Amino acid sequence: xxxxxxxxxxxxxxxxxxVAFNCTYSNSASQSFFxxxxxxxxxxxxxxxxxxxxxxxGRFTAQLNRASQYISLLIRDSxxxxxxxxxxVVNQILSGGYNKLIFGAGTRLAVHP
Amino acid sequence: GAVVSQHPSRVICKSGxxxxxxxxxxxxxxxxxxxxxxxxxxxxMLMATSNEGSKATYEQGVExxxxxxxxxxxxxxxxxxxxxxxxxxxFYICSVPTSRKNTEAFFGQGTRLTVV
Numbered sequence: 001x002x003x004x005x006x007x008x009x010x011x012x013x014x015x016x017x018x019v020a021f022n023c024t025y026s027n028s029a030s031q032s033f034f035x036x037x038x039x040x041x042x043x044x045x046x047x048x049x050x051x052x053x054x055x056x057x058g059r060f061t062a063q064l065n066r067a068s069q070y071i072s073l074l075i076r077d078s079x080x081x082x083x084x085x086x087x088x089v090v091n092q093i094l095s096g097g098y099n100k101l102i103f104g105a106g107t108r109l110a111v112h113p
Numbered sequence: 114g115a116v117v118s119q120h121p122s123r124v125i126c127k128s129g130x131x132x133x134x135x136x137x138x139x140x141x142x143x144x145x146x147x148x149x150x151x152x153x154x155x156x157x158m159l160m161a162t163s164n165e166g167s168k169a170t171y172e173q174g175v176e177x178x179x180x181x182x183x184x185x186x187x188x189x190x191x192x193x194x195x196x197x198x199x200x201x202x203x204f205y206i207c208s209v210p211t212s213r214k215n216t217e218a219f220f221g222q223g224t225r226l227t228v229v
Contacts, residue, residue: 002156004156008154032217034217041204041223041225042222042223043220043221043222043223044157044206044220046217049217087156087157100147100162101147101159101208101217101218102159103149103156103157103158104156105154105155105156106156
């Protein structure tokens with residue numbers, strides 16, 4: 001089983017649509033969770049952190065369910081510029097004390113006119 | 114502006130040659146840097162953790178003699194792909210954690226390596 005699993009998509013939606021992405025992680029000891037956005041052939045960029053209480057940033061809402069080890073991202077009023085790959089990312093603390101980010105394979109979103 | 118600079122952004126090399134990729138933190142000192150590899154339509158996979166002044170820590174399955182990492186200063190880490198083969202063609206990207214807990218990270222622009 002992959003450490004972080006996402007539906008690869010693609011999700012093809014019209015402008016203005018609401019779209020939701022889901023992610024599950026396998027390590028119950030994970031402490032920090034993020035959504036990153038990656039455009040084609042570019043580096044990932046942090047979209048938002050995900051907190052247990054849920055958090056919102058403009059049109060983007062993230063939710064975390066620790067019991068189910070499930071993370072979600074909701075995008076409202078989709079824009080053409082939202083077209084990208086959305087990466088679910090989980091922090092993992094390893095023996096030796098250092099941390100690493102575990103990336104999901106990403107979910108592709110294509111917003112069309 | 115960018116806080117992590119990675120160079121080159123794209124490189125094409127012949128099989129058997131070596132390629133060096135640089136990762137610089139521009140505004141702060143980085144005792145730790147991470148090197149990732151991403152094949153098309155796949156996850157970013159951590160290859161190794163670069164530690165300033167000490168040996169890099171490699172992930173399972175990553176050959177340390179093939180992927181040489183040097184972190185000689187607090188602002189520069191290099192990854193050298195030695196004796197490159199076509200299967201090494203990939204997108205290589207470095208990242209610098211923003212805090213000791215690596216709760217998020219700044220990424221370099223990435224290097225697209227093509228071995229012919």
